[in-house]
Amino acid sequence: MLTLTYMKRKENMKAYLFLLPSLALAATFLFYPLMKAFASSFLTISQSGKILGFAGFKNYTKLFSDSGFRNAALNTIKFIIFFVPLNTVLTLLAATLTRKKRKGTAIAEFIFASPIVISLSAYALIFKEMFRGRISIINRIFSSEINWLSDKVPAMFVLVFLGVFLDFGLDYLLLTSAFRSTDKNIIDAAKIDGADDRKIYFSIELPLIKRMLSATIFLALKDAIMISSPVIILTEGGPFRSTETIMFYYYIEAFKSGNRAVQNTLSVLMTLIFILSMAIYSRRRSGNEKRT
Amino acid sequence: MIGGNMKKTLSIIAILLMAALSLFANGQKEDNEKKTIVVWHCNTGVTGEAFDKIVESFNNGIGKEYGIEIDAIYQGKANDVLTKVKASDEDSLPDIAQMDATAAIDMNYSEYLALASDLPISTDAFLDSALSAYRSEKGLLALPFNASSLLFYYNKTLFDSLSLSVPKTLEEFAAIAPMLGQKSGDSVTRYAFAGVPTTYELTTFIGSQNGLSYIVDNKNGHTGTPTEVLFGKEGTYKEFLTKWKALYDTGYVGNITSGVSTEFASGRTASMLASSSNLTTVISSVDGAFEVGVAPVPMVNENATGGTAIGGGGLFAFNDHDNTVAVLEYLTSAEVQRFWAEATGYFPINKGTYESEEYLSFIEENPLFNIAPEYAMSSNPLLTNVWLPSAYQIYYSFQANIQKVTAENMNIDDAINEMVGVIEDALDSYAEQNIN
Structure with missing residues (x-):
């Protein structure tokens, strides 16, 4: 008995030792700054970092009463509403259509997965060129006269489209691999029992990839909440602040203008939102597991 | 007891950690000689080419004589230069940074900035309205370089x-x-x-x-x-x-x-x-x-x-070393300002340029280039860009x-x-x- 617990403890020790570097990194670069931001969000701090006094909740009330922040929060919600469903439907559709390996699916796979290999900023710049002005490439192709990036609605549309494009490759790969790793025996059995393709897809395949699907939805949600770089490059929050998202607001106000109050309060808020959505997600996940 | 494998693992971890830490210790060594003057700039496209030529002609000419070299580093838009300057300290700051008026409010409170008014450079030859773009209650924050309207x-x-x-x-x-x-x-x-x-x-x-x-x-x-x-x-x-x-x-x-x-x-x-x-x-x-x-x-x-108001950018210095001053003097000289203006559309901030025959014949052939300086010089010199x-x-x-x-x-x-x-x-x- 004694030796067994000793052995077990030794094993545990080993595990912790292996974890140590990541824990140390996480502590210095994540937990410590986070705690510091949390504490600082209740203080008034000068741009050069001097503590000027205790602020209570003032930094928070100020943030919520700031028209720029409220506008950014609203735009982020708008983006989430358009982006998450569209992204999910399109990637699921592409993965569904190419889930079975046939002749030629390799070409489709290559095309669908290719967005993954080019960097985000490169795509954002390409989009910016394609949609620039009334004589844009897109307008020439479709002989339209839309001011894509100068009108509010089309600009949001282009941003959502870019977002889908950026996430498409990874989500597609995850979903097709999920489809392909499902147990073929179950499908074969269902076929023998006389189930048609539709029935097999909706009652067997889709439920089997549900976990991966919810993972991609969660990833999409995360990307939507955090979206900043595409905004910075493509629209700069414009036209007329209509595509300013929370993280873009953070970028211009906290990062560019050095507003410490916004820096700290917004960091804390965004972390809270993440912990919350992570919690909901993992609860749902474990709930699903219990049911299956 | 830690086994042999464990020791190996630990030493690997230790080495990796040290390697990671060494990344943070890359501060520049103090160089009292200062043979290389680092300039962060924001010129791209046509202006970028012109700026490169200005640097090149310094490095092959006066620079060689004095034994100084300009190391010009493009850091993005003027505001990106500011972002990087704000993130730097004494060791990582350039000698000179080219930024615009949006930098003024930050630079006014910067502990590293060497006020242009404290440098041994005479500003008598500069356009007054171009100087007023960088005047704060502390003095002159920068020397005008790329002036525009x-x-x-x-x-x-x-x-x-x-x-x-x-x-x-x-x-x-x-x-x-x-x-x-x-x-x-x-x-x-x-x-x-x-x-x-x-x-x-x-x-x-x-x-x-x-x-x-x-x-x-x-x-x-x-x-x-x-x-x-x-x-x-x-x-x-x-x-x-x-x-x-x-x-x-x-x-x-x-x-x-x-x-x-x-x-x-x-x-x-x-x-x-x-x-x-x-x-x-x-x-x-x-x-x-x-x-x-x-x-x-x-x-x-x-x-x-x-x-x-006169817009554009100026040169912010972060030390008062003789060689830094020499580079600043070069960049704001009548001759460099003439070349710069003709290549870009920025207008010369050095009064001397307006007297140079080459410049006069240039604007006679290209009258469009004379509209901005005339407009700026006929404006109220107290009208300045806003620092917010x-x-x-x-x-x-x-x-x-x-x-x-x-x-x-x-x-x-x-x-x-x-x-x-x-x-x-x-x-x-x-x-x-x-x-x-």
Whole structure:
């Protein structure tokens, strides 16, 4: 008995030792700054970092009463509403259509997965060129006269489209691999029992990839909440602040203008939102597991 | 007891950690000799090429004599240079950084900045209005280098074909806008004007009123942190919005915030407002499709005689080493400023350039390049660009505000209150974080 617990403890020790570097990194670069931001969000701090006094909740009330922040929060919600469903439907559709390996699916796979290999900023710049002005490439192709990036609605549309494009490759790969790793025996059995393709897809395949699907939805949600770089490059929050998202607001106000109050309060808020959505997600996940 | 494997693992971890830590210890060694002067700049495209040539000719000429070399590093837009400067300390700062007015408010409080007024450089030869762009209560923050002014760019071929002359006021502009514009059915195929004014343009539209007006107090923030917004109570923003709305209501103003020069070059707008520094780029992108004209910005009304503020950028120094000073002197010299102006459209900040025969014959052949310096020199030298905290938010807010008044018919007084509110909120939180 004694030796067994000793052995077990030794094993545990080993595990912790292996974890140590990541824990140390996480502590210095994540937990410590986070705690510091949390504490600082209740203080008034000068741009050069001097503590000027205790602020209570003032930094928070100020943030919520700031028209720029409220506008950014609203735009982020708008983006989430358009982006998450569209992204999910399109990637699921592409993965569904190419889930079975046939002749030629390799070409489709290559095309669908290719967005993954080019960097985000490169795509954002390409989009910016394609949609620039009334004589844009897109307008020439479709002989339209839309001011894509100068009108509010089309600009949001282009941003959502870019977002889908950026996430498409990874989500597609995850979903097709999920489809392909499902147990073929179950499908074969269902076929023998006389189930048609539709029935097999909706009652067997889709439920089997549900976990991966919810993972991609969660990833999409995360990307939507955090979206900043595409905004910075493509629209700069414009036209007329209509595509300013929370993280873009953070970028211009906290990062560019050095507003410490916004820096700290917004960091804390965004972390809270993440912990919350992570919690909901993992609860749902474990709930699903219990049911299956 | 730790086994052999464990030891190996631990030592690997230790090595990796040390390697990671060494990444953070790459500070530059103190170099008392300072043979290399590092300059962070923001010049790209045509101006980037011109700047490279200036550096090259230093390194192959005077630099060789003195044994100094300029190491010019492109760091993105002027504001990106500022972001990097703000993230740097003594060890990682360049010797000189080229930044614009948005840097002023930060540099004014920087502990690393070497005030240009403390450097052993005589500023007698510099244009006074170019210097005033960098004057704060502490002294001169930077030396002007790439000076520019706002200009009215117009399609001269079109104006000539309609026998129209350049509008002097916004009212005159509104009167001719329907002639300049073109419609097919309901959609406008050619605007009379494209673009939405924001902080930069408003410094001129508001600043020129009544001979001299400011956006915020303390002379637009130059003599101290601004504490209140002036354009509201002085009625200058109202005057502008009223006239601008009338121009918009002709139906030929395109509220476009991106790609305006593309629209201009493709003949889809008869005019636009842009910095004189774009002159070379605009002419080359129009590529002879029509003749480009530039002129002073139409005035808000007859009393708006203050002219325009000098924009562009300056050179901020972070030490007063002799070699840094030598490079600054070189970059602002009459000869370099002449080359720079001819290549870009920025105008010379050194009075000596205006006396050089080469420059005089250049502007005789290229009269467009002389509009900006003439316009700037005839302007009120007290009219300066504005130094504001939260400059980006305010920049985008102005555009959104003008869009609401023009395209969405917001009541002008409500719009003014909204805009005053935005800026006063920014001033308040800045004051709270910095004055207490």
